[in-house]
Amino acid sequence: MPESSWIWIREHCVPSNYEAARAIRDELISELENHDWGKREIFGVHLALEEALANAIKHGNQEDEAKRIHAILRLSEDRVQIVIADEGEGFDYYHLPDPTDKQHREKPSGRGVLLMEKFMDRVEFNERGNRVLLEKRRLFAD
Amino acid sequence: MAEYRRLEVKEVGDVTVVYFRDQKILDDLNIQELGQELNHLVEVENCKKLVLNFTTVEFLSSSALGKLITLEKKVKNTGGILKLCEIQPEILEVFTITKLDRLFKIHPSEADALAAF
Numbered sequence: 005m006p007e008s009s010w011i012w013i014r015e016h017c018v019p020s021n022y023e024a025a026r027a028i029r030d031e032l033i034s035e036l037e038n039h040d041w042g043k044r045e046i047f048g049v050h051l052a053l054e055e056a057l058a059n060a061i062k063h064g065n066q067e068d069e070a071k072r073i074h075a076i077l078r079l080s081e082d083r084v085q086i087v088i089a090d091e092g093e094g095f096d097y098y099h100l101p102d103p104t105d106k107q108h109r110e111k112p113s114g115r116g117v118l119l120m121e122k123f124m125d126r127v128e129f130n131e132r133g134n135r136v137l138l139e140k141r142r143l144f145a146d
Numbered sequence: 147m148a149e150y151r152r153l154e155v156k157e158v159g160d161v162t163v164v165y166f167r168d169q170k171i172l173d174d175l176n177i178q179e180l181g182q183e184l185n186h187l188v189e190v191e192n193c194k195k196l197v198l199n200f201t202t203v204e205f206l207s208s209s210a211l212g213k214l215i216t217l218e219k220k221v222k223n224t225g226g227i228l229k230l231c232e233i234q235p236e237i238l239e240v241f242t243i244t245k246l247d248r249l250f251k252i253h254p255s256e257a258d259a260l261a262a263f
Binding site for chain 1 (some may be wrong): 153172174175182205207208209211212213218219236240243244245246248249253
């Protein structure tokens with residue numbers, strides 16, 4: 005998608021803490037509300053962004069505030085795109101256990117990536133696993 | 147019954163009904179505190195029959211789900227029963243996607259949950 009198609013772009017490079025993550029999250033959600041995105045769509049984007057930021061802070065940067073979270077938020081008339089990157093070691097996206105399997109269902113963690121995949125239209129990790137691209141197309145009511 | 151920062155608690159007969167003060171269950175520190183308060187109900191207050199009423203909750207993350215799973219195990223280990231109710235559609239979808247709707251006993255209303263004990 006050409007850069008010119010985006011009507012709103014923000015880039016952030018922030019320390020790995022929840023206060024900084026909250027500011028990023030609130031900024032995007034507010035922008036979606038201003039552009040009259042639907043309640044369910046906003047819920048899905050909110051959830052996916054929350055999971056991506058939590059993964060970056062907790063698993064990626066191991067809550068080390070000296071490490072940074074890089075975020076790019078883009079909005080067009082019909083889609084939202086989010087890129088979240090951390091400075092951690094990454095992980096093997098292709099060999100994550102399925103949290104819906106009966107043997108994993110009672111584990112208290114490991115559902116973030118599944119929720120991103122279910123609520124967004126596009127979820128792509130880089131090879132190292134420390135950068136995720138999330139995209140969702142907007143559904144327009146008739 | 148102790149005072150809680152994240153929860154409101156009432157007794158209905160021998161059932162403890164719990165409401166969440168936060169509309170959005172977010173941010174790790176809040177979720178940690180929420181988990182501690184839920185655990186307190188089971189481990190210190192010795193509540194055996196629990197209903198969590200989600201009527202006020204508009205959003206929760208997978209980290210909050212983790213606290214609910216831990217609570218469910220604790221309740222089960224003490225021979226108690228945990229039920230969830232009044233979950234908004236978007237959040238119910240999260241339970242369905244993760245198949246946690248098979249782990250938890252979920253009821254549409256508080257009255258249904260109370261009647262099911």
